[in-house]
Amino acid sequence: MTQIELRGVQKFFGAVQVIKDLNLKIEDNEFIVLLGQSGCGKTTTLRAIAGLETIDEGDVLIDGKAVQHLKASDRDIAMVFQSFSLYPHMNVYENIAFPLRATRMQRAEIDKEVREIAKVLRITGLLDKKPSALSGGDMQRVAIGRALVRRPKAMLMDEPIGALDAKLREEMRAEIKRLHLKQGSTTIYVTHDQIEAMSLADRIVIMHEGVLQQVGSPEEVYAHPENLFVAQFVGSPVMNVANATVSQSAGKATVTVDGASEGFSFPAELLGKLNGSAGKPLSLGVRPEGITVAHEKAEGFLPAEAHIIEPLGSYDIVDLKFGSQLLRARTRSGFVAKAGDRVFARIEPGQAHFFDTQSGQSLGVRL
Numbered sequence: 001m002t003q004i005e006l007r008g009v010q011k012f013f014g015a016v017q018v019i020k021d022l023n024l025k026i027e028d029n030e031f032i033v034l035l036g037q038s039g040c041g042k043t044t045t046l047r048a049i050a051g052l053e054t055i056d057e058g059d060v061l062i063d064g065k066a067v068q069h070l071k072a073s074d075r076d077i078a079m080v081f082q083s084f085s086l087y088p089h090m091n092v093y094e095n096i097a098f099p100l101r102a103t104r105m106q107r108a109e110i111d112k113e114v115r116e117i118a119k120v121l122r123i124t125g126l127l128d129k130k131p132s133a134l135s136g137g138d139m140q141r142v143a144i145g146r147a148l149v150r151r152p153k154a155m156l157m158d159e160p161i162g163a164l165d166a167k168l169r170e171e172m173r174a175e176i177k178r179l180h181l182k183q184g185s186t187t188i189y190v191t192h193d194q195i196e197a198m199s200l201a202d203r204i205v206i207m208h209e210g211v212l213q214q215v216g217s218p219e220e221v222y223a224h225p226e227n228l229f230v231a232q233f234v235g236s237p238v239m240n241v242a243n244a245t246v247s248q249s250a251g252k253a254t255v256t257v258d259g260a261s262e263g264f265s266f267p268a269e270l271l272g273k274l275n276g277s278a279g280k281p282l283s284l285g286v287r288p289e290g291i292t293v294a295h296e297k298a299e300g301f302l303p304a305e306a307h308i309i310e311p312l313g314s315y316d317i318v319d320l321k322f323g324s325q326l327l328r329a330r331t332r333s334g335f336v337a338k339a340g341d342r343v344f345a346r347i348e349p350g351q352a353h354f355f356d357t358q359s360g361q362s363l364g365v366r367l
Contacts, residue, residue, distance in 0.1 A: 002028050002063060002153040002186040004049060009058035011044055011210075018044050020210040022058070031180050031187045033201035035194060037233075041210040042190045046156050049188065051075050062153060078147035079156040082163055084139040086131040086146075092118075093127040096145045103150075117145045120182060121175075137168045137175075144179070154186040162191070173199055194234050198222070206230050228360040231285050231353060237317055240291075240327045243357060244284035246274060255284060255347070259324030264347045265300045266367070273365045274354065282363070283355040288317055290351025291329035293336065294344045301344035306336045320345055 004026040011019035018041045026032050034042035047053040049060055051072030060068045067075050086095050093114055100110045118124045121141045131139055140160055147155060161172040177200055180187055191197055197204050198218040206213040206221060206229075214226045225231035231239045242257040249263075253270040256263030271278050294301055304320040304327075311333065318336045319326050320343070329345060336343060349367040356363060 003061075004154060004186065004188070005059075005061040005064075006045070006049070007059040007061065009045070009048065009060065010056050011041070011048060011053065012056050018210050019048070019055070022210075022212055024205060024212065024215065026186060026188065028186055029184045031177075031189065031200060031202045032205060033197040033203075034188065034190045034205050034207060035192070035197040035233075036207035037192060039209075040207040042192075042205075042207050043158055045207070046079075046158055046188060046190050049154075050077050050079050050156050052079075076153045077156060078150060078152035078154075079158065080140075080143050080147050080160045082159045084131070084136075084143045086139060086142055088131055091128055091130055092123065092134070092142050095131070095142055096149050099146060099150050113149050114145075117149045120148075120179065121145050135168075136164045137172055140164070140172060141175070144176075148179075148183065148185075152185070154188065157187065157189045159191055160189075161196070162193075169196075176200060195236065198234070204234075206233065208233075224362075224366075225285075225353065226362050228283060228285070228355050231355070231362075235287060237288050237328055237330075239285045239287050239353070241283055241285045241355075242325055242327065244282055245280070246270065246278045246282065246354075248278070253278070255352070257284060257322060257325045257327070260302075260322040262302050262322075264302060266347075266349050266352070270349070270365065270367060273367075274363065277354075277356075277363060281357055283357045283360075284347075285353035285355060286327070286347050286351055288328045288330040290348050291320070291327060292346050292348060293318065293320070293329050293331050297344050298346075300346045302346065304343055304345050306339055306341045306343060309336055309339060 006022050006024045009019055009022040034045060036042045044053055048055050055068055059066050096114045097110050118127055123141050126138060161169045173196060201218055203215055203217055204221050205215050208229050214221055214230045221230060221234050244255050244257045247254050248271055252268050253266040254263035255266050304322050307319040307321045307326060310317040316331050316333055318329050318331055320329055354363045354365045
């Protein structure tokens with residue numbers, strides 16, 4: 001079993017603090033993705049776990065043992081980087097075997113281990129080839145094989161498929177997930193791509209400016225974002241966020257976005273759940289699939305003008321204008337014919353999120 005824990009980790013580069021009081025526990029065999037924008041501290045966190053960066057405060061524990069004072073070579077952790085870093089003069093077999101030769105393992109054992117890893121990675125037919133003869137995806141498989149062949153306690157990956165084209169990235173995402181399920185090793189994966197995070201992770205760790213924002217399953221961080229940063233960082237297209245006020249009208253709650261002349265009708269229970277925030281400026285969040293669009297006027301639907309239509313194959317993203325406010329909605333392909341068309345839309349109450357505009361924190365309201 002391999003558990004990794006960070007307790008109160010702080011890291012400075014000069015006067016700049018890049019990791020701020022980070023606490024995180026990673027369970028055995030878990031696939032954790034560190035997700036955030038460039039400069040948020042995710043790669044520094046990964047390097048601190050690996051022993052490639054020293055920390056200024058806190059503890060890094062592996063299987064309950066503090067390792068922050070140990071060298072990288074003494075932590076029994078493998079790391080895969082974005083650059084493949086293969087030895088160009090060695091063939092694939094020798095590249096994978098290199099870490100084992102360094103431990104003076106017997107030749108027969110080396111051969112067994114290399115061929116077993118090659119079979120798992122489906123590169124058995126490439127063992128005699130040099131890196132220069134391989135595709136980008138195959139080179140990354142070799143780099144992963146070289147890391148895995150030592151059977152380390154944990155595998156750390158720093159944007160390993162970021163340099164590949166879109167099709168190869170998709171293939172390698174599936175390959176990395178399959179490999180994790182087969183090998184069952186504790187894995188920590190760094191990326192800025194939320195699609196990678198959603199498709200690979202058991203849990204996603206979202207960071208911003210060195211601060212941990214939220215930890216949860218892909219479903220949790222998508223459906224229940226804890227703050228505005230998470231709400232707008234996770235999901236494609238991003239969540240609509242608009243300043244809004246909530247009022248009471250005819251026994252129901254009315255949510256009016258800034259610049260709109262009419263408000264959306266919500267169940268009256270919203271007023272009670274807002275705990276006194278009704279009437280105050282709030283931020284309303286709703287994902288495009290949470291807005292229903294119709295061609296005919298119906299109860300609860302407000303008139304809107306189609307502004308921009310983005311055809312995305314199986315569905316369209318349509319910008320709807322309510323007064324001066326734009327909200328993006330997801331519709332079936334071709335449902336709105338052209339920009340300028342008049343349609344009607346409503347926000348599904350169960351898809352709405354409410355945030356404190358000043359702090360950005362979710363108010364935890366679910367209908």
